[in-house]
Amino acid sequence: MTSSASESQLRETGSKFMPKFDDKGLISAVVVDHDTSDVLMVAFMDAEALAATRETGLAHFHSRSRGKLWKKGETSGNVLRVQAMLVDCDQDAMVLRCKPEGPTCHTGATSCFYRILEGEELGRLPG
Incomplete structure (x- = not known):
């Protein structure tokens, strides 16, 4: 088994958190x-947003338009x-189960x- 194959198998079936970020x-x-x-x-989340989210319990993302960390609701x-x-399964996407404090969408709608x-x-x- 190649190193890449064993890393892939570890990522897909193991218990270690190994986020697979894209080329950006x-x-x-x-x-x-x-x-x-x-x-x-x-x-989208980068390593900084993921770390801030885990640290604070508040959702943080990477703003592609601003090119920086963005705390939702800041x-x-x-x-x-x-x-x-x-x-x-391959650790390149996440679902965040959240309790929203107010509308989520910037338009004022509950959801985007x-x-x-x-x-x-x-x-x-x-609705």
Whole structure:
């Protein structure tokens, strides 16, 4: 077994946390409501955001537009309190189960996923 194959097997079946960042140093993070399991948002985490999230219990992400660490709610106060961090099989994506303190979306919507594709148009979901 090659070193790469054994690392892959360890990452996929072992118990050691070994996040697999992409070529930009990021992993995908899907945020879901801890109580309802509704999808709230999708963002990206780098090593710094992952460490800050684990350290504080508040969701931190890497802002691609600003190119820096971003604590969700740093200006709005609408933080995401992380209850659990789920890691996918090859450790390149995560699900953060959070308790939101206020709306998650910058538009003021509870979730960033407030629209539905209906043919070629976007309809607004109730609520």
